[in-house]
Amino acid sequence: MVETVLEAVGLTMRFGGVVASDNVNFKLKARELRCLIGPNGAGKSTFFKCVTGLLTPTSGQVFMRGDEVTGWSPHQVASLGVGIKMQVPSVLDGLSVQENIWLAARRFLSAPEARKKAAEVIERLALGPIARVDLGRLAHGERQRVELGTVVAADPWLILLDEPAAGLSGEDVELMAELVREMTRTSAVVIVEHDMQFIRSIANTVTVFHQGAVLMEDHVDKVMSDPTVRNVYLGKNA
Amino acid sequence: MVILPLKEAVTTVLVAAVLIYTLPMMISTYTLSILLIYAMLGLSLGLIWGFGGILCFGQAAFFGLGAYSYAIAAINIGESTLPMVIAMLVPALFAAVLGVFMFYGRLADVYLGVITLVVTLILFKFINSTAGPSYVIGKARLGGYNGIPGFQTLNVPGQPDNYIWGDPFYYVCAVALVIVFLFVTALLRSSFGRIAVGIRENEQRMSLMGYDVRARKTVLFAIGAGIAGLAGALFANWAEIVTPGLYSLGQSAEIIIWCIVGGLGTRVGPMLGAAGLAYLKFLLGQQSMIDNTLITGLILVLFVLFLPKGVVPAVADLWKLSVRRRPRRKRPNRRIRAERVDG
Numbered sequence: 137m138v139e140t141v142l143e144a145v146g147l148t149m150r151f152g153g154v155v156a157s158d159n160v161n162f163k164l165k166a167r168e169l170r171c172l173i174g175p176n177g178a179g180k181s182t183f184f185k186c187v188t189g190l191l192t193p194t195s196g197q198v199f200m201r202g203d204e205v206t207g208w209s210p211h212q213v214a215s216l217g218v219g220i221k222m223q224v225p226s227v228l229d230g231l232s233v234q235e236n237i238w239l240a241a242r243r244f245l246s247a248p249e250a251r252k253k254a255a256e257v258i259e260r261l262a263l264g265p266i267a268r269v270d271l272g273r274l275a276h277g278e279r280q281r282v283e284l285g286t287v288v289a290a291d292p293w294l295i296l297l298d299e300p301a302a303g304l305s306g307e308d309v310e311l312m313a314e315l316v317r318e319m320t321r322t323s324a325v326v327i328v329e330h331d332m333q334f335i336r337s338i339a340n341t342v343t344v345f346h347q348g349a350v351l352m353e354d355h356v357d358k359v360m361s362d363p364t365v366r367n368v369y370l371g372k373n374a
Numbered sequence: 375m376v377i378l379p380l381k382e383a384v385t386t387v388l389v390a391a392v393l394i395y396t397l398p399m400m401i402s403t404y405t406l407s408i409l410l411i412y413a414m415l416g417l418s419l420g421l422i423w424g425f426g427g428i429l430c431f432g433q434a435a436f437f438g439l440g441a442y443s444y445a446i447a448a449i450n451i452g453e454s455t456l457p458m459v460i461a462m463l464v465p466a467l468f469a470a471v472l473g474v475f476m477f478y479g480r481l482a483d484v485y486l487g488v489i490t491l492v493v494t495l496i497l498f499k500f501i502n503s504t505a506g507p508s509y510v511i512g513k514a515r516l517g518g519y520n521g522i523p524g525f526q527t528l529n530v531p532g533q534p535d536n537y538i539w540g541d542p543f544y545y546v547c548a549v550a551l552v553i554v555f556l557f558v559t560a561l562l563r564s565s566f567g568r569i570a571v572g573i574r575e576n577e578q579r580m581s582l583m584g585y586d587v588r589a590r591k592t593v594l595f596a597i598g599a600g601i602a603g604l605a606g607a608l609f610a611n612w613a614e615i616v617t618p619g620l621y622s623l624g625q626s627a628e629i630i631i632w633c634i635v636g637g638l639g640t641r642v643g644p645m646l647g648a649a650g651l652a653y654l655k656f657l658l659g660q661q662s663m664i665d666n667t668l669i670t671g672l673i674l675v676l677f678v679l680f681l682p683k684g685v686v687p688a689v690a691d692l693w694k695l696s697v698r699r700r701p702r703r704k705r706p707n708r709r710i711r712a713e714r715v716d717g
Contacts, residue, residue: 188582214584226582228575239572243584247565286583 138165139201141294141324142187147196149182149348156182157193158348166293169320171335171356172328174345175368180328181223183345184298187326188220189213200294215243219292219323223299225279229272233263233282236271240286257289261315277308284315295325301334313337332360344368378560386556394548403544405656407612410547412652413645414554414605416632420644421558422598423633425567427574428591429483432490433629435497436465436599438620440606442501445616448526450512454611455531461607462600469599473592480588482577491626498621521617528611547608551645554601558641561597570594624667631674637684646686 142164149157157179164170172180185191187198189210197206205213214220228236237257241250258267261281271279280300287295300316301309309331316338319325329335335342335356342359344351346368352359359365397406419433443464447457476489505518514522528543530536538546561567573580573587581587610616619625628651636647651670658666681688 209581210578211581211584211586214582220582222578222582226576226579228572228579230575231572235568235572239569239580240583242565242569286579290583
């Protein structure tokens with residue numbers, strides 16, 4: 137039996153009268169790739185934030201590898217070996233690519249080992265030519281890639297990505313898809329995404345959110361052809 | 375642990391030795407001592423603000439705490455060695471407790487500035503109101519607005535009658551500053567320092583990497599306060615009296631101006647800014663034509679407008695430009711072009 141790495145039980149998040157996340161039950165197995173889709177305001181990002189510790193859910197529980205992590209701080213969740221990438225690129229602008237990735241690796245490795253690891257990640261992500269350049273001077277696609285680099289440098293067993301393909305050009309999207317596929321060799325991956333083409337190119341199972349709750353969970357092709365999903369997500373005329 | 379590369383340590387010590395030797399030929403050691411003490415105070419804020427991103431309006435509070443701790447401990451103990459240590463520990467502990475409240479309460483930016491400012495004000499008001507005989511710590515009377523005079527000043531460790539003053543005191547200050555500078559340099563080279571800079575750049579990313587940002591900021595804040603405390607203790611020895619004026623807002627604001635003028639994010643900048651502006655103030659103090667604070671304010675405005683990064687980064691940029699120009703002319707601009715394609 138494959139281990140369950142991430143589980144949410146009855147996860148509910150209320151902001152005043154708004155129920156952003158409504159009794160969500162979610163299970164993810166080791167090395168599984170899962171996309172979360174849904175229209176704006178469907179509760180994907182809220183769910184994502186509850187799991188990563190950026191928000192504390194009103195009720196319900198989150199488990200990671202069997203440990204309850206509900207209400208933990210992001211740094212505690214990350215310390216378990218969970219890699220997190222937020223929607224807006226969050227990188228260290230004043231520092232070089234190398235330093236960004238070194239800092240991520242340093243959390244789990246000694247300083248010399250972290251240096252080796254950083255070199256390895258830089259090569260894997262083809263960041264070599266810009267390794268010494270400050271992040272603030274890089275293009276959007278490169279910054280996204282560096283942020284992914286900081287995520288994989290920690291060798292996580294669970295990776296949570298919020299819209300990794302947002303704002304990327306076609307070429308960069310392909311590169312991103314390839315990176316994600318590579319990640320699934322060693323870790324489970326959860327992706328919140330809008331870009332349907334990107335989802336088709338990487339995903340098997342897709343979880344559809346609608347009005348805070350899980351609408352359905354199935355193979356990507358089935359989900360795409362489902363009339364209810366087409367109604368709520370793609371609009372009636374799609 | 376990262377130990378400083380030998381070459382850099384040797385260079386620093388050599389440059390410092392030359393300066394320590396030559397400066398007294400131009401300025402009296404009495405004045406130089408206070409400039410060095412201010413340089414250390416500037417460095418303490420330069421560390422936590424320039425490298426840790428913690429804008430503290432209350433660095434003077436730690437400076438004053440250090441001075442008062444020294445004075446009170448020196449009166450009670452009658453020998454200066456232990457009081458010097460206490461003068462570092464008390465502000466560091468105070469900052470650690472304050473830091474826990476601020477950073478674990480997720481205060482940032484402006485609110486942090488407000489809290490540290492208010493803490494300084496409270497200390498100022500409190501010390502000012504301790505004039506009565508009931509305010510005593512051991513044998514030391516706090517003395518309210520009169521301050522505490524007549525405490526044991528710096529002596530050779532173990533020999534309370536063998537005072538260090540005049541020229542030797544200048545050398546003690548200089549050596550202390552060099553040691554603190556080397557310590558700060560090593561700290562910034564270490565993983566702790568690099569992580570601190572990471573936190574300055576982006577707290578969220580660092581916590582998503584798994585670093586406990588709150589704890590690390592608290593520790594850095596306490597280290598900065600300890601250095602300010604040491605400067606305070608040296609100041610107490612220099613002035614031979616401590617007064618509530620140490621906690622004043624003017625003093626706090628001045629430290630921030632030193633850092634801005636000298637250059638944030640550098641180690642030398644805040645030190646130069648502190649010593650330079652303090653010396654200017656000293657010179658201006660000898661005339662009565664123009665008001666001191668007016669000039670300081672004018673300098674701050676001019677710097678913010680025309681040299682926002684400060685003196686040291688600006689000079690460093692100029693230096694880089696002039697050094698780089700030559701080799702690039704020989705080679706075609708291949709590297710620049712490669713960067714552009716990738717960027």
